[in-house]
Amino acid sequence: MKKITIFDDITKDEAEKLINELDAKKMHFNKDVTIATNINNINLIGIILEGSATVVRYEYNGDRNIIEKLNKDDLFGEVFTSNSSNDLSIIATSPCDVLFIDYNMLITSSNKYSTYKNKLVDNILQLLAFKIVSMNDRIEVLTKRTIREKLLTFFNISTRDKINKTFTMPFSFTDLADYLAIDRSAMTREIKNLKEDGIIVINDKRITLLN
Amino acid sequence: MKKITIFDDITKDEAEKLINELDAKKMHFNKDVTIATNINNINLIGIILEGSATVVRYEYNGDRNIIEKLNKDDLFGEVFTSNSSNDLSIIATSPCDVLFIDYNMLITSSNKYSTYKNKLVDNILQLLAFKIVSMNDRIEVLTKRTIREKLLTFFNISTRDKINKTFTMPFSFTDLADYLAIDRSAMTREIKNLKEDGIIVINDKRITLLN
């Protein structure tokens, strides 16, 4: 599987037409400039045409986590981020050319002229985008430095859309430890602490986040 | 962004036609059965039509890491995995219906009848697949339990295609620590150990893996 380019197999003319049709925007950023933060348009996909950038998250405690390095032909965007408490910034690490495309303009599913195969590809593209969202969640959990933070982040993500901040564990606690890549007994210990500190309540496999 | 289904906006008839045209295979798996391991066809995308599964990696030391939980409409496959020393298995956690599609059949770029917009969507789909590969690499590093293993995994991935097992650090050591989500001074200490143990050699920003 060789890496391709966004405009592979598309002529320069066609690319220009596409940029017009999709109302895409090409932008330039100098080194160390912030390309985007999570305040930006939620529907844009960014593509690094030239240069490089870094996606970073600043934690409340001052820790900085580098989420990913972006290079030529890498994609990024809010589309790939869940609407959690993320505080992500994308910062140019060299002079950058970035193309922003509205995600919705890309998907032709609604277009009655597209073939069913086109629709399938559109659908798979969307499913891939979803996969990336959940992988980002996973990375957010794994980049937490302590067991307590990993647990809390996992619980927060799991109750994200729940009004009563309750969710049912999708697997055993043993599995959870393997999922968080931590020792099970240490995890149990920390869960006990969280209960004693009145931060969570556990009934069987149902976990509720208090506060 | 609402989650869609693989055959959204596609009729049952069209779906059947598609499955034929793409030579896709629908398969059923019972609970606890291994759906796939990394020995399988490298070009297949799997889609969970019904049921659930878990992607796990067994480490040399016996540790087990749960890489991800797969549910209805989730995608998986070798396409999304780099050809490293991964030892991944996908195991059904409930009775599963899975659809396997050959990745190459999906991409119409080579088809002269497809519009340039179709091609763009194909290209973006491929770039997303690449993004998933690199996110998988990232998750592999982060799921390692010790600083030493995180470093070694990162070094291995970075020298994957290098004959002389040498690569140039793409950023500072301070950044590397933030990327691996570990303390910088502890990392420096471990890098010193790796040097003393004759496992790596560092010249400025060039790191060579010995053995």
Add this chain to the structure above:
DNA sequence: AAAAAAGTGTTGCAATTGCAACAAAAATGA
């Protein structure tokens, strides 16, 4: 060219985490 900022290497000490081992509870399956 000088000053300021950022990165690197080091260390003692404290805190967290992992490991091992075991008992009890729950789930599985024959």
Add this chain to the structure above:
DNA sequence: TCATTTTTGTTGCAATTGCAACACTTTTTT
């Protein structure tokens, strides 16, 4: 239903990791 396997909870102890502080080097800025 009973036996076996898996999961859960617990704990002491050892090992690893994080923290804080500092000196020194390198890079960046003025």
